[in-house]
Amino acid sequence: MARSRSRYQSWGRYPQSEQTAEVAWNATDIGAGIAKLRGEGYLPFGNGCSYGDSCLAASGQLLDFGSLDSLISFDPATGRLVARPGARLGDISRIAMATGWGLPVTPGTSRVTLGGAVANDVHGKNHLKEGSFGHHISGLQLLRSNGEVIECSPEENTDWLYHTIGGLGLTGTITKIELALKRTPGPWFDVEPTRMEQLADYFALEQETGNEWEHRVAWIDCLAPKNSLGRGWYIRARSIADQRPVPSRINIPAPALPFSPLNSLTLKLFNNTIFHLGYRRGNSYRQDYMRFFYPLDSVSGWNRLYGPAGFQQYQCVVPDGDAEDVIRELLSLIASAGQGSFLAVLKRFGSRHAAGALSFPREGYTLALDFPNRQGLSELFQKMDDCVQAAGGALYPAKDAHMSPDFFRMAYPAWEQHEAMRDPAINSCFWQRMMEDR
């Protein structure tokens, strides 16, 4: 156990908060680390992939379990994998892939830790078919700050399982995770891009696309002219029986610049290029899982491109019914504010019952966008929040740095029960913010 002098911040680099950490290098260190931190309070920290303040400790003291990344067992016959919470999803997929297994659900970066994936109940492009990450967790070991060890699974201590999946790390320190991997025909995907001229095209494509296309996602050009609102590319993909090895890829580190090269002009240019020339102009292609799932991982530290002020991501989900109208409204709010990003993504969530009490995924459509931090953003967010809230939608805590406590408590009614089950020594900046003026 050692106090680390590395700098801890969230992926969006906003909000800034002074954070120090005790690093658990070995499983045997966790107890000592908790004993040291529990007086003033702490928060378990994985790899800092949450965008806002859900990975920052209210006390400013983190328990860094990112080096606690050992696998405990992996059975290539059943696909059952047990590991420590710091294991990276990228590491797990690579090992699984070698024996014909894969992650059933993966977010857009392989840098996420297993613990982080559980605590945020992350999702991928296949929610319709596979649900969220938490649906594939068959067991957890939870260490409470009073020393109590809780083994939870769909059979025992189900309440603890239900509140730890998507529980934002607040129920205790996860020390072991059991995951059911999924059989996969190989590491390659057949990818079929279709150009969308307007938002209605997305909903039409989503309806007509059959179950054989497990992964679907749309990239939206949110800086498009008003008459082609919602234009972009619809990407659908399916895993195929192609066993060729995956070529290794070059990692380009993003420079840490004192300013952001991403302004409305460069972004417009970028989006225009992607819309007109991108996605191989609509021809189908074959892509390996690394490039398909984690395109941005090849630019390490891309978050730094937003400059020292950082950025915020806005991710909401809106229910099925009038989703098309609500998303059109959101896109026009963004367009008229003249703000926007190169990452605007639209996906669909299926009807599967949520894996965790505070899980974000729920039936409907989810829109995610990055915004460089600048003046006028909170006004825009306020308008967007009103729109999402009126539609009965929700915002994603893992991406959030602005949500109002009222909106949170309305969208996540299990919060009261969660607060009761929270480990008294654990708290995050996010949770503290959400529990204000109660």
Next chain:
Amino acid sequence: MKRILIIGATSAMAKGCARAMAEQGHSLFLCARKMAEIEELKHDLLARGAGSVSAMTLDINNLSRHKAVLETAYQELDGLDLVLLAHGTLPNQQQCEQNVDKTIEALQTNAVSSIAFLTRVANQFEQWGQGTIAAISSVAGDRGRQSNYVYGAAKNCLTTYLQGLRNRLDKAGVRVVTIKPGLVISPMTADFEKGPLWASADDVGRRMARVLLEGKQDVVYLPGFWRWIMMAICMIPETIFKRMSLG
């Protein structure tokens, strides 16, 4: 498949290296001081697909156990192709200046124990006419600096020993590799302020595995840019260098 013995196997860099080796199906014999940590690593390596993993505890400064460790590793692995010494401590320079025992202890752990162990391995490999010997030295051994010259002296001693050993064993067909990591994030360097030159232990370990299993190099800097940094540092004339204070 290679049969590999790693001393100091639970150190952060060795762990990364062992993982990369395990993922390729090689067989490993692990030595380190703490049983609980060895067990954790053993399960990890097996889950990653290692051919076999066995282990025993060892305090490398207990020189009388070296022979038994080598014999056990040989038996468990049914032969031996590669020996990697990855143990080490980073002594507190100020304490060493005030305390002779601390200085001796640092030299003992970082140089003498390795030389003692490798003397046995070298004779064995020379007799077999094959094998790879590798040890983790450090860029700190390339030039003495006021901030850590006791550690630097120990690593320089190890580097020179390996250099001579390489010269001797080349004709026997035995490869000797000197690994010189730069700044690596690990428990050993937890107290240091980290900057852009710092590399993750897992990454350095995996690069090390590649060098040992696929490469042909004799002396490797990890990451590679340290070769140029150290070349520049070594070119500074002593009359100027003695007045400088490099971190």
